[in-house]
Amino acid sequence: AQSVTQLGSHVSVSEGALVLLRCNYSSSVPPYLFWYVQYPNQGLQLLLKYTTGATLVKGINGFEAEFKKSETSFHLTKPSAHMSDAAEYFCAVSTPPPGGSYIPTFGRGTSLIVHP
Amino acid sequence: GAVVSQHPSWVICKSGTSVKIECRSLDFQATTMFWYRQFPKQSLMLMATSNEGSKATYEQGVEKDKFLINHASLTLSTLTVTSAHPEDSSFYICSARDLVAGEYEQYFGPGTRLTVT
Numbered sequence: 001a002q003s004v005t006q007l008g009s010h011v012s013v014s015e016g017a018l019v020l021l022r023c024n025y026s027s028s029v030p031p032y033l034f035w036y037v038q039y040p041n042q043g044l045q046l047l048l049k050y051t052t053g054a055t056l057v058k059g060i061n062g063f064e065a066e067f068k069k070s071e072t073s074f075h076l077t078k079p080s081a082h083m084s085d086a087a088e089y090f091c092a093v094s095t096p097p098p099g100g101s102y103i104p105t106f107g108r109g110t111s112l113i114v115h116p
Numbered sequence: 117g118a119v120v121s122q123h124p125s126w127v128i129c130k131s132g133t134s135v136k137i138e139c140r141s142l143d144f145q146a147t148t149m150f151w152y153r154q155f156p157k158q159s160l161m162l163m164a165t166s167n168e169g170s171k172a173t174y175e176q177g178v179e180k181d182k183f184l185i186n187h188a189s190l191t192l193s194t195l196t197v198t199s200a201h202p203e204d205s206s207f208y209i210c211s212a213r214d215l216v217a218g219e220y221e222q223y224f225g226p227g228t229r230l231t232v233t
Contacts, residue, residue: 009157036224043120043209043224044160051219090159102213102220103150106159 002027002093002100006107014115019063019078021110023091026072029099033074034092035065038109044090050074061085086114118144120212122225129200129232136196137228139210145190146212150222151183154207166193200232 007022025031032051036044048059055067065076074091088111092104119142129135139149147168152160164180166172166187174180182204184196193212197204210225 041207041227041229043122043226044211045224102222103162103165104222108159109157111157 002031002095002105004091004093004105004107006089006091006110008110009108010111010113012113012115013081015083016080019076019081019085019112021076021089021091021112023065023074023076023107024072025074025091025093027093027095029095032094032096032102032104033065033067034094034104035059035063035074035076036090036092036106037061038088038090040087047076047089081112081114083114083116086112088112118142118212118214118221118223120210120223120225122208122210122228124228125226126229127231129230131201131232132199134196134198135200135230136194137208137210137230139193139195139212139225141191141212141214141223144212144214146193146214147190148213149187149193150211150213151185151193151195152209152211154209154227156207160209163195197230200230202232205230205232 003026005024034049035047048057050057050067058064063078088109090109091107094104121140123138151163163178164172164174166185168187172185187193209227
């Protein structure tokens with residue numbers, strides 16, 4: 001079984017400040033981990049993903065995330081927030097066969113609010 | 117990257133009628149497509165997985181007679197909400213899976229906002 005917990009339904013930052021969105025996962029086998037962004041009334045866009053290899057993953061729009069197995073975490077960060085980063089962010093976990101089916105399980109989402 | 121389209125982007129229908137939502141993979145063939153439902157300010161809930169040419173696999177608690185899924189070709193899947201009721205109002209998102217460099221990539225459509233009056 002796999003699951004994702006996103007700590008904090010809302011995160012508020014000032015423009016230019018550090019963005020930190022937290023995600024912890026549970027998986028019985030080595031997971032694949034994802035962060036998606038969703039703008040209002042739109043679908044999901046992949047920001048970045050971790051499958052294997054380097055644990056620090058860089059994505060689009062200046063975001064990055066680090067896979068920490070010992071902490072079962074995959075937190076999303078960005079050094080300097082932009083107004084355009086305001087959106088809903090979803091962490092997701094999936095597992096490949098034979099333990100899984102690649103189908104991701106999503107967290108409840110974190111709404112990022114950016115103040116000018 | 118690969119593009120998944122949905123049509124319509126929003127639809128309003130009367131209670132008791134049926135509505136069909138189309139999901140297309142525009143530049144790749146998707147043997148597997150997924151349908152999700154999203155309530156306001158909540159996460160995506162997987163409704164069903166559809167494989168081209170076979171019956172969809174529904175998640176527990178999803179009524180297959182109410183949410184009819186047809187994956188007739190490698191680029192098209194449809195979700196039909198039959199005898200819609202106001203509680204079916206939601207944001208429906210489809211997703212299509214592609215095999216890229218030996219790994220599965222999942223691409224999401226822009227979603228369809230369904231309002232049942």
